[in-house]
Amino acid sequence: MMNRVARVFGLMLLVLFGANAAAEDYPQGCVSCHTNTDDGDMRLNHMLQRVSHSMAGQRTLVIPDGCDRCHADADSIGGALSTLVHRAHYEDPVHEKFVNEFNGECRSCHAVDYETGKIGVKSGERNWQLRIAPPE
Ligand code: HEC
Ligand code: HEC
Ligand code: HEC
Numbered sequence: 001m002m003n004r005v006a007r008v009f010g011l012m013l014l015v016l017f018g019a020n021a022a023a024e025d026y027p028q029g030c031v032s033c034h035t036n037t038d039d040g041d042m043r044l045n046h047m048l049q050r051v052s053h054s055m056a057g058q059r060t061l062v063i064p065d066g067c068d069r070c071h072a073d074a075d076s077i078g079g080a081l082s083t084l085v086h087r088a089h090y091e092d093p094v095h096e097k098f099v100n101e102f103n104g105e106c107r108s109c110h111a112v113d114y115e116t117g118k119i120g121v122k123s124g125e126r127n128w129q130l131r132i133a134p135p136e
């Protein structure tokens with residue numbers, strides 16, 4: 001029941017805040033935006049290192065689906081990913097960069113099926129090599 005309420009509420013917010021940006025810019029969510037840019041390397045292996053995450057983050061193959069191993073919900077060892085990721089992107093200075101430079105909004109990470117009204121989280125394969133891999 002709580003889940004259903006959260007989803008309906010989420011859909012409302014998605015419609016309210018997500019009306020006019022190009023969600024299609026980020027078909028795979030996290031890894032479509034967190035890339036190696038001219039301005040610097042934004043890939044998540046670097047970002048996770050910046051927030052002092054263990055190597056377990058970099059070893060995850062599918063982002064963020066695979067993070068569920070430790071971040072499935074509030075009772076998981078790492079806590080709920082939603083809380084961590086929402087906070088990370090909706091607090092300045094990240095928020096300012098997220099919105100102004102990347103046109104970030106709910107649908108940059110979330111996929112909405114407009115026929116069923118269901119919301120999901122976009123996911124994709126990591127775009128970095130593990131540090132333990134031999135050099136190419
Ligand atoms: C539309 C672009 C965009 C998408 C999509 C996106 N992010 Fe980010 N994220 C950013 C920006 C911009 C920053 C700030 C980078 C900087 O300061 O150099 C950031 C920062 C972060 C940080 C570091 C936070 C901190 O406090 O320094 C983490 C961790 C992170 N993102 C994880 C994720 C995960 C996981 C996903 C997918 C669920 C995701 N991001 C999706 C744009 C995005
Ligand atoms: C093996 C378990 C494990 C895996 C896999 C894992 N995490 Fe974590 N993560 C943790 C733990 C433990 C914490 C620390 C929680 C705390 O501070 O209470 C954490 C913290 C975080 C934080 C908050 C860091 C901070 O303090 O600002 C973010 C963001 C995060 N994880 C993102 C991810 C993402 C994205 C993935 C997948 C690419 C991932 N994690 C995979 C265990 C894991
Ligand atoms: C940077 C990526 C990102 C952005 C932007 C984002 N979300 Fe999320 N959201 C997530 C992730 C990751 C989860 C956790 C999914 C999971 O655990 O399966 C999540 C979960 C949720 C949930 C499920 C309930 C919960 O909290 O666990 C709702 C509702 C939600 N988001 C609403 C929103 C709304 C509304 C916005 C825009 C204001 C938004 N999200 C923006 C990444 C994002």
